[in-house]
Amino acid sequence: MEFAGSHILSVDQFERPDVERIFEVADRMEPYAHRRRITRVLEGAILGSMFFEPSTRTRVSFGSAFNLLGGEVRETTGFEQSAIAKGESLYDTARVLSGYSDVIAMRHPTPGSVAEFAGASRVPVINGGDGSNEHPSQALLDLYTIRSELATRGRSIEQLRIAMVGDLRFGRTVHSLSKLLALFPGVQVVLISPRELRMPEGIVEHLRASGHSVLESEELESSIAHVDIVYSTRIQEERFQSQEEADLYRGRFRLNQSIYTANCEPNTVIMHPLPRDSRDNARELDDDLNDNPNLAIFRQADNGVLVRMALFTLVLDVVDQVDREARDVNWYTARRF
Amino acid sequence: MEFAGSHILSVDQFERPDVERIFEVADRMEPYAHRRRITRVLEGAILGSMFFEPSTRTRVSFGSAFNLLGGEVRETTGFEQSAIAKGESLYDTARVLSGYSDVIAMRHPTPGSVAEFAGASRVPVINGGDGSNEHPSQALLDLYTIRSELATRGRSIEQLRIAMVGDLRFGRTVHSLSKLLALFPGVQVVLISPRELRMPEGIVEHLRASGHSVLESEELESSIAHVDIVYSTRIQEERFQSQEEADLYRGRFRLNQSIYTANCEPNTVIMHPLPRDSRDNARELDDDLNDNPNLAIFRQADNGVLVRMALFTLVLDVVDQVDREARDVNWYTARRF
Amino acid sequence: MEFAGSHILSVDQFERPDVERIFEVADRMEPYAHRRRITRVLEGAILGSMFFEPSTRTRVSFGSAFNLLGGEVRETTGFEQSAIAKGESLYDTARVLSGYSDVIAMRHPTPGSVAEFAGASRVPVINGGDGSNEHPSQALLDLYTIRSELATRGRSIEQLRIAMVGDLRFGRTVHSLSKLLALFPGVQVVLISPRELRMPEGIVEHLRASGHSVLESEELESSIAHVDIVYSTRIQEERFQSQEEADLYRGRFRLNQSIYTANCEPNTVIMHPLPRDSRDNARELDDDLNDNPNLAIFRQADNGVLVRMALFTLVLDVVDQVDREARDVNWYTARRF
Structure with a gap:
């Protein structure tokens, strides 16, 4: 598949070379995720993190992965009192909120809702779990x-x-x-x-x-x-x-x-x-x-950060720029992987 | 009006040249909001985003506008369990929280409360909606x-x-x-x-x-x-x-x-x-x-980002510095405006 | 005490020279907290802010202190619907979440819980209040x-x-x-x-x-x-x-x-x-x-930012690097201290 600009909605969309490509890029994220080096490749980019169902570890893993690439995160959690509760369609929500970010990570309790949202979004959407359906x-x-x-x-x-x-x-x-x-x-x-x-x-x-x-x-x-x-x-x-x-x-x-x-x-x-x-x-x-x-x-939970960094750099097409202008970490790091 | 250091509380505070000035600055934000260029003019600055009433689109629009100028956002949402619930006055809340940021965007369900908060704040406050009253x-x-x-x-x-x-x-x-x-x-x-x-x-x-x-x-x-x-x-x-x-x-x-x-x-x-x-x-x-x-x-929702970027740069007095050291975006951008 | 890599859990862990060292470092944070200068010493670092009990002022004070040092903040608030509610141990939560950040600020209603969490964390933990127990x-x-x-x-x-x-x-x-x-x-x-x-x-x-x-x-x-x-x-x-x-x-x-x-x-x-x-x-x-x-x-609330900046720079061992590459603030600052 062509990753640049694509939504990541389901494991069904991958062929074997796609999975291998993701893993190869994830390997290259290791010095950044494990805090030996810093990259600012996504400086100025914004992740729209929309968790309409709570999931601390998935939400924080996506957010940290984006921060580690130099980008900012704008979060929305819960939706009891949101516009959806005032009768807004998922289409409208997607059209509006996709105007505020460069890529979206979304979780929603209803199977299929993330794909429906992606259909109206103006930026790539990564499915962070839609009920019993998918969590690629x-x-x-x-x-x-x-x-x-x-x-x-x-x-x-x-x-x-x-x-x-x-x-x-x-x-x-x-x-x-x-x-x-x-x-x-x-x-x-x-x-x-x-x-x-x-x-x-x-x-x-x-x-x-x-x-x-x-x-x-x-x-x-x-x-x-x-x-x-x-x-x-x-x-x-x-x-x-x-x-x-x-x-x-x-x-x-x-x-x-x-x-x-x-x-x-x-x-x-x-x-x-x-x-x-x-x-x-x-x-x-x-x-x-x-x-x-x-x-x-x-280690499995830690690897989530690597894989999500890989997905972000692939859909935003910056894989080859990650290592440019990277520098060493200058603070104490106790990280034991 | 003099924008630098001012609160933005009501449309009543604007004369026609003020509105024209805001629109002219909003026009200049277009390459940054539409992701052709990146500016870091507000690097190191902090937006205090205080939404004592939920409003996903307004909150995210303010936050993204600030991020697009290079600043950071610290958010507070809801206030059922906050200090106000322990009997703290809006005066005290404003004195304390304005010590943690450089500018504040605030929504509150009670008409007049944002102006009252602004009266005690030590940094500029932008009204993000105070009940039935104002949302400039x-x-x-x-x-x-x-x-x-x-x-x-x-x-x-x-x-x-x-x-x-x-x-x-x-x-x-x-x-x-x-x-x-x-x-x-x-x-x-x-x-x-x-x-x-x-x-x-x-x-x-x-x-x-x-x-x-x-x-x-x-x-x-x-x-x-x-x-x-x-x-x-x-x-x-x-x-x-x-x-x-x-x-x-x-x-x-x-x-x-x-x-x-x-x-x-x-x-x-x-x-x-x-x-x-x-x-x-x-x-x-x-x-x-x-x-x-x-x-x-x-397009109207998208324009909210432009207008909010204009308000931030005006009250923080950095309009003329936005274009300095700006650079092109280096990631994939699917944005269709 | 040796600050680099240490948890900050209780006032009991300090000798007088430790307190004096913290205050001396806090003094050095003053130009940054009071917005005369900007430092990016913690650029690329992530604070895990975990407030399992609400506390707007403490949470925002920690977050702003970290932002003022150039770092990013990933927040979690409340835990009614979290993994802990699904029966996860504090040990597992700590092992996982400490993989997503470089330092953690945590508040929890149960006395002793922050120390228990710190025992399993892979990064330094600063106690932001554990019930009636400690809030160093x-x-x-x-x-x-x-x-x-x-x-x-x-x-x-x-x-x-x-x-x-x-x-x-x-x-x-x-x-x-x-x-x-x-x-x-x-x-x-x-x-x-x-x-x-x-x-x-x-x-x-x-x-x-x-x-x-x-x-x-x-x-x-x-x-x-x-x-x-x-x-x-x-x-x-x-x-x-x-x-x-x-x-x-x-x-x-x-x-x-x-x-x-x-x-x-x-x-x-x-x-x-x-x-x-x-x-x-x-x-x-x-x-x-x-x-x-x-x-x-x-002034007392404002000083919280200085002290928290001091704690972050001490446990992450960057005190001597704060002033390097620092620059003057270029935006309007109304701050009156």
């Missing part, structure tokens, strides 16, 4: 993390063996990640979930049709023995009829250090889209994993 | 838009023929616009409203005393035949006793493409302060006007 | 103000005679200020409160053990005759069982201009941590003091 930068940072973690183990994405665990029915992240994985044939996928929360059949078929081996399981311990990555997810309790129904599944596939040691190969990577539940009997990933160097969940 | 930058951008649209048709403000339509009784924007128009004698004004929502008599008299021809009407179609501008407004439902009373008037003067074609001169400009109502039976301006090139409502 | 930058700006006001009267902190007035039992600010004062032996302290709201005994003993003279009183007028500073505080009504109980004490020690003139030495300085209550019968400091040049409450 999350899928990209997940796959980018898989690629990075595998690389330190001397492997590539095509050699990946991955277990996805938990609520595979409602979990938007595992759906989108599967679609991206389908672009890299040869992956071995293990899908571990309660019977009622299995991965939708269409996605399983898509993975198989793309040349992947797919195994489904209802049992955690026996199924994580021969994988490079365990990708754990939380129960999407807001998608269930009742709290009680959600509680049936919560904490069902709980990974802790002793289960890890007893079952996994050494150096098996643990991922999670976060937030992970920390309440008793509801934890997917136990706190005793926090000292395990293979727990990659915070 | 809106009136300025409206008149600036009229001037721009007329100019492309080879006309000037003094030759203007304008129809104001809708809730002329409670509509703050038409009151303020009328006061500004009074500075440019010779305008032909048609006031179209239900009898109960007529323009206040004081404003009508002021327009006539200023040398304008004023016609009042309760009928849309026959009254928009010979005007350059149709300025449509929404019913200010929050000002009515009940939703039912507001519903009586909603959608009463609905303009759509067929009424436009059947009644208006070619190239008649359509304006609206936005938001326009998009709900069935409540639309003032139909969606089928969206492809009409004379629909100027989004 | 407030104590520092209070003592910095005392030092500044005394200096204009030819006195030093060791020669201070101060009266603390009001709710000394629940007032966090007077507790923290007392701890800092304990580092400067020789102060004369008068504690004026209702019997039920006396200063906790541990703090009184600590002051005496540090070489201070301490007098307790239940009467305002006779006790403010021989002091340099009257430090007034509001009733912490949120700490009482009922509004009625709080009302018993509200407005009990009300200072106004006639009481001041009748009882105080000339040039006695009046301070207050703000907000002061402006409601009838609840005022600690009457409005008729507003023209008294010894009312230092707004």
Whole structure:
């Protein structure tokens, strides 16, 4: 695809070379994101950050990524008292607000609304999540993390063996990640979930049709023995009829250090889209994993900044200018990546 | 008036040369607002954006205008849990918060509160709307838009023929616009409203005393035949006793493409302060006007950035420095104005 | 203490040379805070501003201080709908959010929570208030103000005679200020409160053990005759069982201009941590003091910016670079300090 001026709405819009291009640019963002160098390539540019549904980590990650490129951020959060509440159409909102920025990152609870907004916007729009539908930068940072973690183990994405665990029915992240994985044939996928929360059949078929081996399981311990990555997810309790129904599944596939040691190969990577539940009997990933160097969940969150910097520089067409006039950081940086 | 260091509180404070000066400066902001060039003239300056009543478009427009001049924005929205709720006076709030910024843009639901705040502030305050009272930058951008649209048709403000339509009784924007128009004698004004929502008599008299021809009407179609501008407004439902009373008037003067074609001169400009109502039976301006090139409502919103940049540079006295050290934009810009 | 890379969590972490170092650096921030000069020393750095409890003045003061050093601010306010509400631990929140910024300013309603967050953060954290516990930058700006006001009267902190007035039992600010004062032996302290709201005994003993003279009183007028500073505080009504109980004490020690003139030495300085209550019968400091040049409450709020700039430059280790490449302000500045 041609990135300059494009909206980023869905993982479906990417071919394999597009994903590889994003990752290559994300790699080049590393000295800036990790605070060894400073670039001002987007000085004077404005990001319109519109989070019509709250999401602290995604909102701040987009905003920081834009700041790290030298740009400014104008934020809008919530919309109970906005013009939309006075009966304004999404079309009008998009026409007006796109006049105030150079690129927009948007989250909205209604599936399809970000694409509808993008249709009327006069500047590129990046989908930061539209309900149960899409969240492409999350899928990209997940796959980018898989690629990075595998690389330190001397492997590539095509050699990946991955277990996805938990609520595979409602979990938007595992759906989108599967679609991206389908672009890299040869992956071995293990899908571990309660019977009622299995991965939708269409996605399983898509993975198989793309040349992947797919195994489904209802049992955690026996199924994580021969994988490079365990990708754990939380129960999407807001998608269930009742709290009680959600509680049936919560904490069902709980990974802790002793289960890890007893079952996994050494150096098996643990991922999670976060937030992970920390309440008793509801934890997917136990706190005793926090000292395990293979727990990659915070590196995964960090990678979101790299991927979002890559998306911004691609749609605004400044990739080749990032390194010009860059300089070293002059303040104390405690950052440990 | 002397702009440097002044508050901008009311359209009443302007003489005609002041308005012309603001428009001349707004013209000079065009390459920066439309992203052909970048200026950093206000680098290091801070805008205190205080919206004690929500207004996404006005808040973001002020903030983006300040960012486009190179300054930073510190925002406060809502005040339910603020110090004011703990019994702090507006005087104290103003004394303290004006110590944190170089200029303040403020909206507040109570008429007169912004002027009271300005009286205690140590930096210039721009009124972003104080309830039913004033919203001077809106009136300025409206008149600036009229001037721009007329100019492309080879006309000037003094030759203007304008129809104001809708809730002329409670509509703050038409009151303020009328006061500004009074500075440019010779305008032909048609006031179209239900009898109960007529323009206040004081404003009508002021327009006539200023040398304008004023016609009042309760009928849309026959009254928009010979005007350059149709300025449509929404019913200010929050000002009515009940939703039912507001519903009586909603959608009463609905303009759509067929009424436009059947009644208006070619190239008649359509304006609206936005938001326009998009709900069935409540639309003032139909969606089928969206492809009409004379629909100027989004150019009007865009002009808000130009006018606010002009106000900032005037009160901070940097007009002559804006172009110094300016440079071209180096990123992709899809902006279509 | 070594400032570079340190958290600022409590006044207890400071020795006297640390406080003197902060004040010396704060002095050097004055041309930048008062808008005579601009520095961009923290260009490219990001402050994570996390106010899980609202506090407009503290939040904006931190943000403006960071902007004045050339850095960017990414804000989060409220947490009802955040990941914490989905069961995320403070540990995870800290690990993730500290990846998006270079330093964090945080307020949280729960005592100890900021220290817990700091324990997991990968960047320095400055406590902006954790419930009834600590608010070290407030104590520092209070003592910095005392030092500044005394200096204009030819006195030093060791020669201070101060009266603390009001709710000394629940007032966090007077507790923290007392701890800092304990580092400067020789102060004369008068504690004026209702019997039920006396200063906790541990703090009184600590002051005496540090070489201070301490007098307790239940009467305002006779006790403010021989002091340099009257430090007034509001009733912490949120700490009482009922509004009625709080009302018993509200407005009990009300200072106004006639009481001041009748009882105080000339040039006695009046301070207050703000907000002061402006409601009838609840005022600690009457409005008729507003023209008294010894009312230092707004200089005190202004000093918060200086002290916070000092803390940022110290923990990020850029003190010696602030003046490099600094330049004069080029816009209108109405600031009257």
